[in-house]
Amino acid sequence: EPEVTQTPSHQVTQMGQEVILRCVPISNHLYFYWYRQILGQKVEFLVSFYNNEISEKSEIFDDQFSVERPDGSNFTLKIRSTKLEDSAMYFCASRETGMNYGYTFGSGTRLTVV
Amino acid sequence: LAKTTQPISMDSYEGQEVNITCSHNNIATNDYITWYQQFPSQGPRFIIQGYKTKVTNEVASLFIPADRKSSTLSLPRVSLSDTAVYYCLVVSGGATNKLIFGTGTLLAVQP
Numbered sequence: 001e002p003e004v005t006q007t008p009s010h011q012v013t014q015m016g017q018e019v020i021l022r023c024v025p026i027s028n029h030l031y032f033y034w035y036r037q038i039l040g041q042k043v044e045f046l047v048s049f050y051n052n053e054i055s056e057k058s059e060i061f062d063d064q065f066s067v068e069r070p071d072g073s074n075f076t077l078k079i080r081s082t083k084l085e086d087s088a089m090y091f092c093a094s095r096e097t098g099m100n101y102g103y104t105f106g107s108g109t110r111l112t113v114v
Numbered sequence: 115l116a117k118t119t120q121p122i123s124m125d126s127y128e129g130q131e132v133n134i135t136c137s138h139n140n141i142a143t144n145d146y147i148t149w150y151q152q153f154p155s156q157g158p159r160f161i162i163q164g165y166k167t168k169v170t171n172e173v174a175s176l177f178i179p180a181d182r183k184s185s186t187l188s189l190p191r192v193s194l195s196d197t198a199v200y201y202c203l204v205v206s207g208g209a210t211n212k213l214i215f216g217t218g219t220l221l222a223v224q225p
Contacts, residue, residue, distance in 0.1 A: 033212070043213075045212045048212055103150075103160055103213065105157030107157055
């Protein structure tokens with residue numbers, strides 16, 4: 001079964017540092033997403049990406065966040081200057097075109113800001 | 115997006131059928147209903163989705179009445195490994211189809 005791959009699985013960074021979280025979506029999927037889940041809380045939508053541009057973003061996705069699809073396979077989330085409250089699990093997801101398909105989520109990157 | 119309401123938790127025993135009902139009174143005409151499962155420290159996993167009537171796949175069935183204001187996820191013969199959080203979501207038929215997660219239902223399966 002095709003998978004969404006995320007790296008690293010766990011990242012520890014100092015407050016104020018930049019981090020890049022990486023994702024390889026499923027190859028024939030066209031829609032890409034980032035979600036996050038703070039420990040013990042809901043899964044929250046961050047951003048959706050289609051046709052090489054952001055199609056929607058949430059209030060959480062402020063100027064400190066950016067996404068990029070630098071080549072045909074990777075999809076990255078950059079946090080420019082991390083804060084303690086950015087500590088969370090970050091999930092990448094992708095899906096096919098059409099209404100009949102669910103999302104495939106990756107196993108996540110646990111980001112710890114110290 | 116329509117708000118969903120589902121029980122916070124449910125208990126079951128191995129081998130039983132589990133039905134989790136979700137209400138979504140304000141569902142719109144072009145919305146569809148989708149269910150996800152999440153284990154601790156893992157990403158949500160798609161289970162099933164539908165628009166109306168009944169949908170069945172290899173892991174679950176989804177029952178949606180004619181008014182579509184509720185839906186029921188049915189898990190046949192659960193096992194210990196089905197212990198997880200189950201999310202009911204209503205998804206707009208728009209371009210991005212973002213998922214808005216609630217708190218879900220924590221299903222605890224006991225031996």
